[in-house]
Amino acid sequence: MSRPIVIENASLYGDTTATILVEDGVITAVGATVDAPDDAVVVDATGLIALPGLVDIHTHLREPGREDAETIETGSRSAAIGGFTAVHAMANTTPVADTAGVVEQVWSRGKEIGLVDVYPVGAVTVGLDGTQLSEMGAMAHSKARVRIFSDDGKCVHDPVIMRRALEYAKTFDGVISQHAQDPRLTEGSQMHEGEVSAELGLAGWPAVAEESIIARDVLLAGHVGSRLNVCHLSTAGSVEIVRWAKSRGVDVTAEVMPHHLLLTDESVRGYNARFKVNPPLRTQADVDAVRAGLADGTIDVVATDHAPHPDEDKDCEWAAAAMGMIGLETAVGIVQKTMVDTGALTWRDVARVMSEAPARIGRVEDEHGRPIAVGEPAHLTLIDPADPWTVDPSASASRSNNSPFGGIELPGRAVATFLRGVPTHLSPRFEGAFA
Amino acid sequence: MRHLLSAKDLSRDDAILILDTAAQMAATQEREVRKLPTLRGKTVVNLFFEDSTRTRISFEAAAKRLSADVINFSAKGSSVSKGESLKDTALTLQAMGADAVVVRHWASGAASRLATSGWMHGSVLNAGDGTHQHPTQALLDAFTMRKHLVTDPLGNDLAGLTVAIVGDVLHSRVARSNVQLLHTLGATVVLVAPPTLVPIGIDPWPCDVVHTLDQALDAYDIDALMMLRVQRERMTGGGAAFFPSPEEYSRIYGLDGARMRRLPDHAIIMHPGPMNRGLEISAEAADSPRSVIVEQVANGVAVRMAALYLLLAGEEGAA
Known part of the structure; x- marks a missing residue:
């Protein structure tokens, strides 16, 4: 004791x-x-x-497969330092978390380390390749009790596969967490498409590539009556679409990342690949819109998209560099800086967007995101x-x-x-x- | 001036100093003995991650005529193709004592990374980075325009001139560099391209944009008409679909004899090379007396001599 x-x-x-x-x-x-x-x-x-322990529904722990970038142990420690008591570990590992075996391995390793509760996310499609549904049921019924399914890093772009995934996940109250990125509109894309990309000569990642997928997905989710979560929403247009969908009663939730609350594409000017991320850093108008969307409840959750990469994958030409940023330890400080100290959110709201709502989306609300109360x-x-x-x-x-x-x-x-x-x-x- | 990375970094005075120095360099090239002792003992590395024989030999000639030691380093590999990384290449060059690195790279920003990452201490001269910048090309273009179109070139800019640049602006480091430099030098710039080849976000650029060559010929008194190279296979294949066919491009954007004759008499025709004869420019236009395309190549050596001289000898105060 x-x-x-x-x-x-x-x-x-x-x-x-x-x-x-x-x-x-x-x-x-x-x-x-x-x-x-x-x-x-x-x-x-x-x-x-004092807040209920923070819950991240979008974390890359890289194990198994890329232990040079992160392990479940180092990622768990980083999460604890950031104030998190639960993280949802994304499925884009090697092998991909698309079977009960892989998710149980991640889950049990998280338990063994014991610094945060690690909830594996299951892949929507086998090998994240967007063509065949993974055995979501097996993952849901495994010890890992998977409820969030995502091909994050890749978009489930085939509308029929997305529709089936949304429908099928209802069987076990799962949610499809979509990385919204039209693959054809973003071939070779390097940064947000706009004035900065035009000047820097970097291939553009247009806002419409995100917004068109979100628009399609909220319509699909409404049509089949399923739960949809929008990963790392980053544009003003995406906020508008989610706001519209919610007003129509679609069961949709959305995430925003700390870096999209603070940074803009202006940061890319020095070609330092630490600012390379997917979806990319957008404009100040987008930053203002996602802050407003988080403040008015259109955006439900701040998630980190903690995405570790070793130095050699960042210390190179921009086009050759990996996309992603670490963010567990800085998340709450950035939310304070951008939302609390500006008067847009109270600390009670922070509890909602960083603990209660994410726990509910991941269906771990019996354990996390609980009130600070007796029992x-x-x-x-x-x-x-x-x-x-x-x-x-x-x-x-x-x-x-x-x-x-x-x-x-x-x-x-x-x-x-x-x-x-x-x-x-x-x-x-x-x-x-x-x- | 420590590096030459982007035309945007050049003030009007910087640009005029380079052009005036290039004029002096060009004058020395008329002499019987063309070699100058200025950079004796300095090492210039031509680091080329992308094939470009023309640009490489231009820099090589420039450095050699200034008596620098020249090392050509053709690094086909990249961190993408699992060759040596840019960082390791830079560390290698640093260890070899390169005073200046002339870098051509397929990735936008590569020259800037070399200059600012602390991997090496020498001067970096950007010889083309991806679709970003190619500042010596813009300087040699400005030099050529000034020589032909400004009555008293030395010490002067390009105020009052109108320059039209036609073609694939989206993927063109030549266009990006020229828009910035020509604006700095007081010229009016008109870009001519199909909307598919104009970057989204072009609004702040200090230039006009029109969508057909005929429109540009009607609306502007063009002093210099610069045709950009079209990458035939890249434009229509692989689902890229920037325009329907080379034939249609040629009909709307190609410079043929008829369009050439609509230019004012004094106007010059330019092309950074290599040309696709019959696509963006007809043989009649390319080989006409108005064409300064071959002269651009010669001016390239003088401008690059000036740039190397100002980067490497400038700090010692020799003028």
């Missing part, structure tokens, strides 16, 4: 100040004063925001909103350091993370208490 933990004077959801008692992995008391056992570890949370599992994140820090990618716990945020100052960060009452991340200020 671990010692009880008493988290004193935390600001719950940024609203009310209270003390939280955690015993045996469960919250056993919440209140202005709490009767803590004598042997309890005391965590002084004065000035800190609930003690998945908790303490955030210091007044702890400015400068991002140093080489200091990341990820095996890779391909962050686009190096040198940027963020206003706050997660300073402690608890998974079932066990600290999985403690900033140095708390290490003494648990020694």
Whole structure:
């Protein structure tokens, strides 16, 4: 039995100040004063925001296959540092997570490491090649209990395959999480198609290649009455389409990534491939639109699309470089900078978009994204909103350091993370208490 | 000036200095002994990741006439084809003590990466990076225009001239470089291309855009008409479909004798080479007295001598 933990004077959801008692992995008391056992570890949370543990529905852990970029262990550690207690590991591994065997391997390795709950995402199609449905049922009924299916990295572009996937996933309350990218409109694409691509001579990735797939998919989801999740929505037009679909009652949810909340295609001007990502960094008008969409609830979730790549895949010509950015450790700081400190979201809203809604989409809401209340599992994140820090990618716990945020100052960060009452991340200020 | 990466980096004064220096270099090329001792002891590497015999020998001639040691490094590989990476190539050149690297690469931004990644310390001279920039081409074009169209070339820019550039603007580093440099030098630039070959996002470019060559000939008093090379196979095959057929392209955008005769008498005809005779330009136009296409090649050597000189000898104050 671990010692009880008493988290004193935390600001719950940024609203009310209270003390939280955690015993045996469960919250056993919440209140202005709490009767803590004598042997309890005391965590002084004065000035800190307490949120339910963060949940990422879009993480690349790279294992199996690309352990040079990330492993389930290093990715889990990075997630815990970022304040996450659950991550959904994307299916584009080698081999692809398109069978019960692979998803169970990922799931059990995550459990063995125990730093976050790792929920595997299953591939929609065999080998992500968009032609034959994978055995979604087997993955759903495996120990990994897969509920999110995605060919992320590739788009399920064949409308018939997409329709069947949406319909079939209803069998086990699954969701198809679509990487919306028309493949023909993006052959060889290198960056957002616009004024910057015109000048830099890099092949354009037009907004319409994302928007046309989202438009088709919301119509399909509405037609067959299925759940659709839109991965990494990045354009103003996509926000409009999702808003329209929701107004028509389509069961659609959408993600936005921290980098699309902060950065624009102007960053590409130096040809530094750390800014190469898919979908690409868009314009300021798009950044403004996705922020507004997140603020008004059109966009449900902030997910990271944490995508580790080794140096050699980034330290090269732009066209030769891999697409993707790491982002677990910087996510909450960027959300604070772009949404909370600007007044667009409250911390209670952050709990919704980074914990409750993602848990619901992944159908893990019985375990994660729970209220901070008596009887609930003690998945908790303490955030210091007044702890400015400068991002140093080489200091990341990820095996890779391909962050686009190096040198940027963020206003706050997660300073402690608890998974079932066990600290999985403690900033140095708390290490003494648990020694 | 430490590197020459983009025409955009050049101020009007920079550009005029290069053109004036090129004029001096060109004058030396009329002498019996054409070799100058200026860059003796300096090493210039021609690093070519893309085949371009014309550009390579132009730079090679320029460096040799300035007495530099020249190393030609043809690196077909790339990080894509699993050859040596750009970084390792750069480290190798650094170890060999290259004072300047002239780089031609299929990837936009490759020259900028070489110059700014800290892999090597020498000057980088961009000899064409993907569909981005080819600054010495724009400089040699400006030099050629100034020589033919400006009464008193030395010290002067191209104010008042109108230049039309016809063809595949989307994939053209020549067009990108020329639009920026010609604008800096005060010329009016008109791009002529089918909408499929005009980049989305062109609005801020300091130029006009029209969609047929006849329209350009009607609407502008053109002083210089520059025809761009069309990559025949790339344009219509493989589902790229930039235009329906080479024949249709030739009908709407090709420069034939009839269109040539609609130009003002003093107007010159240019082409960066290599030409597709019968596609973007007819033999009648290419071989006419108005054509300065062969002279562009000679001017290329003088301009590249000037660029190498200003990059490598400039800091020592010799003028």
